[in-house]
Amino acid sequence: MGPNEGDLWLPTGLASLPFGLPRCRRQAFSKMCSTKRALSLKVGVMRAKLVAVICVAAITLGGAASCPAADDHGPLAVVADAAVVRPACLVATAIGSAVFVVALPWAAASRSIKETAQTLVIKPAQATFTRPLGDMDALLEE
Secondary structure, eight states: OOOOSSBOOOOHHHHTOTTOOOOOBHHHHHHHHOSHHHHHHHHHHHHHHHHHHHHHHHHHHHTSOOSOOOSSOOHHHHHHIIIIIHHHHHHHHHHHHHHHHHHHHHHHHTTOHHHHHIIIIIHHHHHHHTSOTTOOHHHHOO
C-alpha cells in the first residue's frame, strides 16, 4: 500500500511496533519532529550569550586606566603579557624571520645584514623569550 498525499509513509516494521507509533499528517509530524526550530533556538541563545559576553568585556576593559604602571609588575600586567603580548611577539618573530629571508639579497647588496637581522628577527625574539614577564617598558626601549 503506497503513501497517500496527506499521510506520512512509515516502513511496515515501524507501523507494527508494540508501542503503537501513530500515523501523523506530514505537517504535524514535521512540526513535532523537526530539528530546524530547535537548532534555530540554540543559535539564537548562543548569539545572545555571545553578545552579552562581548558587552561585559567591553565595559570591563573600557574602564581600565591608561596611565603607565609603577615599577612593580602587577598581576594584570603579567597576565596581559602572557596572554596577549608574548604570542604577538612570537608572531612578529616568525613574520620578521620570513621577511628577513626575502630581504636578505638586498641587505647583502647594501652590506646591512646585521642591522636588518637586528630589526626583523633579534628584537622581536628578545621581546618574546628574554624579557621579564610583565615588563612592558622593555618593549619601548631601543
